[in-house]
Amino acid sequence: MSRAPITVTNLTGGYNGTAVIHNCNMQIAAGEIVVIMGGSGSGKSTFLRHLIGLKPPMEGDVQLFGESLYSVDEIARLRLLKGIGVAFQSGALLSSLTVAENVALPLIEHSELDRETIGVIVRMKLDFVGLLGKEDLLPSELSGGMLKRVAVARAIALDPRLTFMDEPSAGLDPVVAAALDELIIKLRDTLGMSVAVVTHELESAFKIADRIVVLDRGHIIFSGSVAEIKASSNQRIQNLINRIAEDEEFDPETHLRRLVGEA
Amino acid sequence: MEQRLDRLAQRVADTGLTAIQFVAFVGQAIRLIMQSFHLLVRGPSIGQPVRLRHVVEEIISGGIQSLPVVILMAATIGIMLSIQGIHSLRIFGAETQVSFGLALSIPREFAPLITGIIVAGRSGSQLASRIGSMRLNGEIDALTVMGISPVRFIVAPALIGLLISLPILVAVATVASLTAGQLYIEATIGIASQAFWADVLSVVTMVDLAHCFGKAVLFAFLISLIGIVMGLGVSGGAEVLGRATTSSVVTCIGAIIAADTAVALLL
Ligand SMILES: Nc1ncnc2c1ncn2[C@@H]1O[C@H](COP(=O)(O)OP(=O)(O)O)[C@@H](O)[C@H]1O
Ligand SMILES: [Mg+2]
Numbered sequence: 079m080s081r082a083p084i085t086v087t088n089l090t091g092g093y094n095g096t097a098v099i100h101n102c103n104m105q106i107a108a109g110e111i112v113v114i115m116g117g118s119g120s121g122k123s124t125f126l127r128h129l130i131g132l133k134p135p136m137e138g139d140v141q142l143f144g145e146s147l148y149s150v151d152e153i154a155r156l157r158l159l160k161g162i163g164v165a166f167q168s169g170a171l172l173s174s175l176t177v178a179e180n181v182a183l184p185l186i187e188h189s190e191l192d193r194e195t196i197g198v199i200v201r202m203k204l205d206f207v208g209l210l211g212k213e214d215l216l217p218s219e220l221s222g223g224m225l226k227r228v229a230v231a232r233a234i235a236l237d238p239r240l241t242f243m244d245e246p247s248a249g250l251d252p253v254v255a256a257a258l259d260e261l262i263i264k265l266r267d268t269l270g271m272s273v274a275v276v277t278h279e280l281e282s283a284f285k286i287a288d289r290i291v292v293l294d295r296g297h298i299i300f301s302g303s304v305a306e307i308k309a310s311s312n313q314r315i316q317n318l319i320n321r322i323a324e325d326e327e328f329d330p331e332t333h334l335r336r337l338v339g340e341a
Numbered sequence: 342m343e344q345r346l347d348r349l350a351q352r353v354a355d356t357g358l359t360a361i362q363f364v365a366f367v368g369q370a371i372r373l374i375m376q377s378f379h380l381l382v383r384g385p386s387i388g389q390p391v392r393l394r395h396v397v398e399e400i401i402s403g404g405i406q407s408l409p410v411v412i413l414m415a416a417t418i419g420i421m422l423s424i425q426g427i428h429s430l431r432i433f434g435a436e437t438q439v440s441f442g443l444a445l446s447i448p449r450e451f452a453p454l455i456t457g458i459i460v461a462g463r464s465g466s467q468l469a470s471r472i473g474s475m476r477l478n479g480e481i482d483a484l485t486v487m488g489i490s491p492v493r494f495i496v497a498p499a500l501i502g503l504l505i506s507l508p509i510l511v512a513v514a515t516v517a518s519l520t521a522g523q524l525y526i527e528a529t530i531g532i533a534s535q536a537f538w539a540d541v542l543s544v545v546t547m548v549d550l551a552h553c554f555g556k557a558v559l560f561a562f563l564i565s566l567i568g569i570v571m572g573l574g575v576s577g578g579a580e581v582l583g584r585a586t587t588s589s590v591v592t593c594i595g596a597i598i599a600a601d602t603a604v605a606l607l608l
Contacts, residue, residue: 130486152490153387160388160488170479184487188388232487 081144082107083162083240083272084129088138091128092296097136098124100296108239109270111262113283116293117318122276123167123244125293129274130242131159142240160188163233167244167276169225171217177204177228178213184235203231206261208254223250230258234265240272241265247282255279259286280319292318369573370566377497380490389490395498396505403464403499404506410463411456411510412517418451419443419518423525436530440540443522448545448553452515454601457560460507461593465568468499469589472572473582481573500565507561508554515553556604563596 085105092098098121106112116122127133129140131147140147142158150158163184171180181200185191191199204210207227217225226246233241243262247255259282265271277283283290283304290307292300292315300307300315307315377391384390426439472495475481484491523537571589575582 132482132485153389156485156488156490157388158488159486162486164483164486166479166483168479170483172480172483173474173478183489187487187489 082141083143084274085141085144086129086138087141089125089128089135089140090137091124091133091135093124095136098296099128099135101138102293102296102298104291104298104301106240106272106274108272109266111266111273111275111286111288113287113290114274114276114293115278115280115283115290115318120293121296122293124296126242126244126274126276130162130164131155160184160236161238161240163236163238163241165226165229165233165241165243165246167226167248168222169217169229171225171228171232173217175217176213177209177215177217177220180217180228181232181235184232188236199235200231203235204228206234207231208257223254226250227254227258230261234271237269238271240274242274242276244276245278246275247277247279255282262286280321294318366570369570373492373496373566373569374500374562376492377500380493380497381501384493388488389493391493391497391501395494396502399498399502400506402467403460403503404510407460407463407510408513410459411514414455414459415452415514415518416521418455419447419520419522420525422446422451422518423522423529427526427530437532439526439530440523440532440537441544443519444541444544445549447518447522448515449549450601450605452518453511453553453556453560454597456507456511456514456557457564457597457601458594460503460510460560461564461597462590464503465564465593466586466590468565468568469572469575470582470586472569473575473585476573476575477578477582496569499569500562503561503565504558507564508557511553511557552604552608556601559600559604560597563600564593567593567596 082105086102089102090097090100102125104112114122114125124133128135131140134148139149143161145158147155147158171177172183175183178197178200181203182196185196185199189196201210201213204213207230209224209227209231212220212224212228217228220228226249230243230246233243246262247258250258262273262275263286266273273286275283275286287304289301289303291298292307294314300310300312302310307319310316380389381391422443423439426442427436430436430439430442472481475495481491481495484494519541523534526532526537527534568589571585571592575585
């Protein structure tokens with residue numbers, strides 16, 4: 079049995095019996111930054127939900143640190159999930175708690191640390207994401223970008239060995255986004271953390287990725303280094319990295335019919 | 342004719358769907374009860390302790406804050422019952438027996454019912470909207486991936502909080518209602534408070550008190566579980582949340598009245 083932070087084996091999943099993710103295999107090694115890319119609707123968010131224990135797969139398995147995530151009971155699954163951090167796209171902070179309380183939550187619930195130590199760690203993590211001084215604000219008082227960054231601070235509160243981030247830098251201003259990229263690299267280099275990042279931002283992906291995984295209509299069609307993806311001759315991958323829309327071919331006749339409601 | 346049949350089929354299908362939803366609802370409610378009590382007992386040893394602080398917060402938000410309304414409504418009911426009691430007993434020249442009427446109806450019927458309805462309107466809807474917006478916002482998922490069981494963090498405290506606060510509120514309502522009635526009776530037909538309370542104590546039995554607190558516990562289960570299950574069922578957008586909140590109130594009050602009637606008929 080492998081002890082890799084995460085191993086995905088023959089994963090097929092989706093909604094109400096309709097597969098959206100098809101037979102995906104992926105592994106992330108310790109200290110590796112993997113960027114998951116793909117066009118809109120390619121299944122990135124669905125894939126992520128399968129990986130973080132929120133969605134039992136239709137087929138296949140997900141293992142965290144060598145333990146199967148979905149063949150255990152709920153309490154055991156929750157115990158496994160304590161070992162990972164997740165920063166959701168919209169933050170998903172608890173709206174009744176302040177910024178500091180949100181970041182402190184995993185520490186309070188899963189560590190034996192005293193209040194004072196927790197306070198210090200919380201301020202360190204907020205400093206990491208450039209939000210020192212915002213401890214007492216409520217999530218409703220933060221901008222979208224700030225919410226994302228608090229979510230990152232909360233995800234890394236316990237220094238997990240594996241962290242997931244969904245579109246962490248989308249919508250951030252370039253300076254903050256660059257700082258976040260630096261942070262991800264620092265987490266890998268200093269803590270040996272593995273990070274899985276879902277992103278649209280090519281530049282950021284090329285900067286941080288040890289490996290890029292490309293999802294296309296629910297299939298993993300590529301997994302390799304930045305150099306390899308740039309050299310890839312696959313048309314769909316070239317489209318993706320050159321930002322060419324993935325539309326079917328444009329046929330004026332059909333288009334016209336669609337407009338007048340005949341097709 | 343065909344249209345009629347279609348409509349009939351639709352009606353049957355709708356009824357079937359409602360029945361399935363009802364069964365699913367009951368199933369989920371029972372599962373949540375079992376999980377809550379399991380975590381209450383076993384939580385500390387499996388890393389999922391139900392926090393006392395959360396239960397206390399629920400007792401305060403679900404119970405203490407309803408106290409003024411409950412007292413006011415209960416007192417009003419006590420006075421109404423006294424007015425009506427004196428009025429109708431006077432026909433038989435028996436208005437001095439009014440205290441027995443209050444003693445037999447308030448603890449057993451009116452205090453639990455009025456308290457249940459008020460708390461359903463406040464806590465039931467509050468639970469549905471709070472949990473529903475946590476769902477929409479991804480907070481429930483966030484708790485799960487943090488390894489925090491949403492049942493022990495949200496569901497169990499809400500359920501246990503209401504199981505504690507509703508009986509207390511019902512007790513307060515009973516006392517407030519009887520006291521208001523007593524004050525009115527003393528003021529109008531001059532029955533002294535000692536005589537009133539002696540009458541009350543002479544007729545109220547343990548069975549009445551069992552009804553009083555049994556209903557409080559039953560209503561607490563109904564209100565919290567309806568609020569929680571409806572909140573957890575929210576997905577999509579804000580208008581779904583609004584609908585869940587509103588229908589939780591209607592459902593809670595309907596369930597309370599149905600349960601109250603069932604208890605009155607069966608026991
Ligand atoms: N809740 C849902 N129910 C049914 N289908 C869904 C749901 N969420 C997403 N999908 C479908 O799954 C596919 C992948 O969506 P998603 O994982 O959100 O892609 P991405 O995050 O890459 O944009 C899409 O075709 C989308 O329509
Ligand atoms: Mg997405």
